[in-house]
Amino acid sequence: MKRPITAALAVIGYVIMIVPIIFVVATAFTAGSTLRFPPEGISLRWFDEALGYEPFIEAAISSLGLAVLATALALLVGVPVTLAIHRGKLPGKGLVEGLFLSPLIVPELVVGLALYQQLMIGMDLDNFSTLLVGHTALMLPYAVRVTGASLALADPALEEAARGLGASPLRAFFTVTLPVLRPGIFSAGLLSMVTSVNNVPLSLLLQGRDFRTLPVTMLDYVQQSYDPMVAAASTLILAATVVIAVIAERTVGFAKIFGGINQ
Amino acid sequence: MVRLLEPVPQPVPSKRTPPRKDADISRKSAFLLVPGLVLLVAGFLIPSAAMLFAPPDVPASEIFARLGEMLTDPYDLEVIGRTVGLALAVTIICVVLGFPIAYWLARSPSRWSGVFLAVAIFPLMLSNVVRTFGWLVILGSKGALGQLLVQLGIVEVAPQLLYTKLAIILGLTQLFLPLAIISCYSAVAQVDPGLDDASRGLGGSRIRTMWSIVIPLTMPGIVVAATLVFAGSVTAYTTPYLLGGSSQRMLSTQLFNYASTTVDWASASATALIMTVLVFLISGLSSLIGRKGATS
Amino acid sequence: MTAAAELIGVTQRFGSFTAVDEIDLAVPSGKLTTLLGPSGCGKTTTLRMIAGYSAPTSGTIRIAGIDSTRTPPEKRNLGMVFQSYALFPHMTVADNVGYGLKLRKVPSAERRLRVMETLELVGLAHLADRKPKKLSGGQQQRVALARAIAIRPKLLLLDEPLSNLDARLRVQMRAELRRIQAETKLTVILVTHDQDEALEMSDAMVIMNEGRIVQQGSPQQVFPRPADRFVAEFLGYENFLTAADGTPLTIRPEHLHIVEKGHGLDATVVDVAFRGVDLLVSLDVVDPSGATVRLLADVRSGATLTPGSGVTVIAPDDHLVSLPR
Ligand SMILES: Nc1ncnc2c1ncn2[C@@H]1O[C@H](COP(=O)(O)OP(=O)(O)OP(=O)(O)O)[C@@H](O)[C@H]1O
Numbered sequence: 038m039k040r041p042i043t044a045a046l047a048v049i050g051y052v053i054m055i056v057p058i059i060f061v062v063a064t065a066f067t068a069g070s071t072l073r074f075p076p077e078g079i080s081l082r083w084f085d086e087a088l089g090y091e092p093f094i095e096a097a098i099s100s101l102g103l104a105v106l107a108t109a110l111a112l113l114v115g116v117p118v119t120l121a122i123h124r125g126k127l128p129g130k131g132l133v134e135g136l137f138l139s140p141l142i143v144p145e146l147v148v149g150l151a152l153y154q155q156l157m158i159g160m161d162l163d164n165f166s167t168l169l170v171g172h173t174a175l176m177l178p179y180a181v182r183v184t185g186a187s188l189a190l191a192d193p194a195l196e197e198a199a200r201g202l203g204a205s206p207l208r209a210f211f212t213v214t215l216p217v218l219r220p221g222i223f224s225a226g227l228l229s230m231v232t233s234v235n236n237v238p239l240s241l242l243l244q245g246r247d248f249r250t251l252p253v254t255m256l257d258y259v260q261q262s263y264d265p266m267v268a269a270a271s272t273l274i275l276a277a278t279v280v281i282a283v284i285a286e287r288t289v290g291f292a293k294i295f296g297g298i299n300q
Numbered sequence: 301m302v303r304l305l306e307p308v309p310q311p312v313p314s315k316r317t318p319p320r321k322d323a324d325i326s327r328k329s330a331f332l333l334v335p336g337l338v339l340l341v342a343g344f345l346i347p348s349a350a351m352l353f354a355p356p357d358v359p360a361s362e363i364f365a366r367l368g369e370m371l372t373d374p375y376d377l378e379v380i381g382r383t384v385g386l387a388l389a390v391t392i393i394c395v396v397l398g399f400p401i402a403y404w405l406a407r408s409p410s411r412w413s414g415v416f417l418a419v420a421i422f423p424l425m426l427s428n429v430v431r432t433f434g435w436l437v438i439l440g441s442k443g444a445l446g447q448l449l450v451q452l453g454i455v456e457v458a459p460q461l462l463y464t465k466l467a468i469i470l471g472l473t474q475l476f477l478p479l480a481i482i483s484c485y486s487a488v489a490q491v492d493p494g495l496d497d498a499s500r501g502l503g504g505s506r507i508r509t510m511w512s513i514v515i516p517l518t519m520p521g522i523v524v525a526a527t528l529v530f531a532g533s534v535t536a537y538t539t540p541y542l543l544g545g546s547s548q549r550m551l552s553t554q555l556f557n558y559a560s561t562t563v564d565w566a567s568a569s570a571t572a573l574i575m576t577v578l579v580f581l582i583s584g585l586s587s588l589i590g591r592k593g594a595t596s
Numbered sequence: 597m598t599a600a601a602e603l604i605g606v607t608q609r610f611g612s613f614t615a616v617d618e619i620d621l622a623v624p625s626g627k628l629t630t631l632l633g634p635s636g637c638g639k640t641t642t643l644r645m646i647a648g649y650s651a652p653t654s655g656t657i658r659i660a661g662i663d664s665t666r667t668p669p670e671k672r673n674l675g676m677v678f679q680s681y682a683l684f685p686h687m688t689v690a691d692n693v694g695y696g697l698k699l700r701k702v703p704s705a706e707r708r709l710r711v712m713e714t715l716e717l718v719g720l721a722h723l724a725d726r727k728p729k730k731l732s733g734g735q736q737q738r739v740a741l742a743r744a745i746a747i748r749p750k751l752l753l754l755d756e757p758l759s760n761l762d763a764r765l766r767v768q769m770r771a772e773l774r775r776i777q778a779e780t781k782l783t784v785i786l787v788t789h790d791q792d793e794a795l796e797m798s799d800a801m802v803i804m805n806e807g808r809i810v811q812q813g814s815p816q817q818v819f820p821r822p823a824d825r826f827v828a829e830f831l832g833y834e835n836f837l838t839a840a841d842g843t844p845l846t847i848r849p850e851h852l853h854i855v856e857k858g859h860g861l862d863a864t865v866v867d868v869a870f871r872g873v874d875l876l877v878s879l880d881v882v883d884p885s886g887a888t889v890r891l892l893a894d895v896r897s898g899a900t901l902t903p904g905s906g907v908t909v910i911a912p913d914d915h916l917v918s919l920p921r
Pocket residue numbers: 610613615633634635636637638639640641642789
């Protein structure tokens with residue numbers, strides 16, 4: 038190795054990123070009942086338990102439903118915003134875009150506190166509706182920014198060309214603009230879904246008796262009891278995430294998806 | 301075979317559509333903003349502002365009184381100091397580890413670098429609860445690291461690793477290193493590798509080339525990385541909650557405590573205000589540095 | 597005369613692909629040597645091995661008589677001008693040129709003096725405080741040259757330095773480079789795929805093909821005596837025919853004469869292209885071996901030739917080059 042320092046730092050970095058994940062998987066297969074290492078024998082019993090544990094299953098369904106709804110809603114209101122910003126003749130476009138990206142800057146925990154206090158307690162809104170409002174607001178920047186990026190790449194002359202060939206504005210939108218936007222919408226959708234399903238800080242204060250999200254449920258469980266069932270549940274989540282990552286990589290390339298939002 | 305000369309039906313100009321006017325278009329595009337704006341204002345801006353400045357049943361003055369107290373009270377100051385200190389430490393570690401990794405990923409001709417890039421980015425999609433849980437297994441009282449230290453005879457009893465600053469630093473580094481790598485990676489990828497060669501040819505060692513060519517040219521990316529990591533560390537909840545517990549309170553766990561356990565709205569709002577100001581400060585500072593870099 | 601650089605049996609492989617294949621080369625001191633060859637023949641690879649950016653798979657590289665095969669680039673004290681120029685975008689022109697001197701810990705007063713001196717040599721002293729992005733392509737090229745020269749290198753390596761310039765500037769810079777080489781008496785290795793550039797500028801030229809050196813010598817030696825068909829084609833020999841004994845022969849279009857009748861080769865005019873001062877005539881010629889070959893003749897305009905007419909083509913012996921079979 039020609040660069041011993043770089044190599045050493047890289048090894049440390051990858052160990053910190055990856056080793057804990059490996060330990061989660063290893064513990065999930067233990068036959069024992071503690072998070073002891075090395076595991077006491079191999080079994081699948083904790084996967085059985087995790088899949089049979091009502092609160093986790095219910096929360097998983099709730100989380101997925103919430104993510105799908107919030108993502109759809111965010112795209113539904115976010116894509117028109119993108120179009121207005123990139124194709125319309127708005128005064129102060131930068132300001133409008135900044136406004137729609139603002140949920141990214143305010144700490145999620147703070148937003149969660151605000152919604153809890155103002156909507157759930159102040160206006161007596163039920164916790165599912167509050168979660169939906171919060172998650173949609175949080176996904177809005179993704180919808181606007183990520184689809185905007187693919188719109189910015191497309192030549193506005195495409196639509197003009199379609200119009201010049203006799204297409205009505207609506208037809209030009211559906212036959213030219215929408216296909217151009219599709220990869221952006223896909224990326225934004227994927228990013229929103231993943232972010233929503235994994236979210237803790239925003240959802241934390243907005244839990245109710247009959248609607249709870251999965252990560253917060255798991256967090257509570259870990260706090261109370263210290264057994265490998267959470268490791269098994271985590272391993273299942275990991276497997277699902279790998280599948281989604283592979284799909285993302287095959288379709289748009291996830292370096293692209295994650296590179297876009299931070300710029 | 302397409303017969304080019306055959307007449308095609310012509311679009312019929314509609315009598316009802318008036319000629320395009322710019323004012324007309326801008327009115328239409330403003331209309332596209334309405335649903336988004338309603339959601340943003342009602343679901344985010346108003347509640348946030350109301351919470352920070354007018355929580356229910358609490359006069360705004362009380363929030364500022366609490367804020368004043370917090371900035372003098374030793375216990376609250378410790379929480380603030382711990383939050384800022386840990387965030388700074390994590391930021392430095394993430395840049396120091398992330399930049400060389402990004403440099404290597406961007407410059408290595410190896411086929412494997414693509415795989416390693418994917419491995420570095422993948423954790424961003426994985427639940428923070430899952431990622432942090434791994435440290436419980438490693439650092440817990442019966443965990444792997446403590447057992448290893450005992451087995452190696454370095455210590456007699458496994459030391460308390462969980463609920464320490466070290467645990468939080470490890471957890472947050474794991475969380476934010478991928479972000480640091482991506483930001484640095486896109487910056488390094490934009491620097492012509494020929495510049496490294498040119499510097500070496502003129503007599504610059506690898507390290508010298510790094511300092512006077514690569515790092516100055518990738519500074520904007522490094523600043524973005526540092527900003528993201530710092531802001532993320534100040535606001536993260538899962539990691540300090542699981543790995544810091546109540547003995548290593550940070551602003552986020554403290555805020556949850558005020559809002560949920562003690563239901564002390566004034567303190568919760570004051571804590572939220574401090575957290576928000578910290579994040580805004582670092583973002584402002586970073587765009588200031590960015591602008592200065594762009595003009596010089 | 598000692599060689600400024602010597603390559604002995606140098607090979608570079610990338611996986612199973614051999615980019616440079618056992619080349620032997622002695623670069624004469626104080627002269628301008630060109631490495632000439634088509635795209636992908638291994639010129640850049642050779643230059644990068646001389647500069648130390650990649651180690652040869654096998655073979656030895658000597659610089660000023662010292663084995664430098666494994667010496668890192670920063671220890672070789674060579675000046676290199678990259679095809680992309682590779683100017684440091686965050687430094688001014690003066691800082692770019694002074695970078696190597698700074699690394700050599702030249703005191704700042706002397707450094708400024710030498711930077712300005714070098715910039716004057718390339719005619720850019722008035723742009724010392726500009727950033728590279730605000731310069732034209734030609735100016736950037738000169739900065740890159742100045743930066744390489746400023747360290748007083750043992751060897752100046754230029755990788756296609758003129759190929760990013762427009763046609764007029766390129767011709768102008770050839771003379772400029774020659775002047776700078778003469779003034780500094782530097783040993784220069786210049787990579788190019790343009791034979792006119794090589795012929796015009798070199799003291800010595802080295803022609804490469806598929807990782808091997810196929811011919812070397814002065815332009816005066818090489819041009820009239822291409823060693824094989826590849827070199828002949830590369831240098832603009834377009835006519836290939838066969839002697840009575842089967843030896844392959846070649847001759848340049850401008851050396852063929854066309855007469856109405858005489859002692860020579862029987863030919864039929866196929867096409868006549870008017871080119872201003874001259875005519876380019878395609879002919880079907882019966883060569884000494886009896887085969888009919890298509891040849892090109894470059895003759896002064898004024899001659900009246902019509903396609904289809906029979907003529908005689910004369911190929912003077914002193915211009916016919918025989919090639920290996
Ligand atoms: N790092 C590398 N890995 C694999 N193959 C390489 C590498 N560098 C060069 N090659 C191959 O080696 C051959 C020679 O490359 P080189 O760059 O030396 O050509 P060149 O003569 O400079 O061509 P050009 O005139 O186009 O610059 C090419 O076929 C190229 O594809």
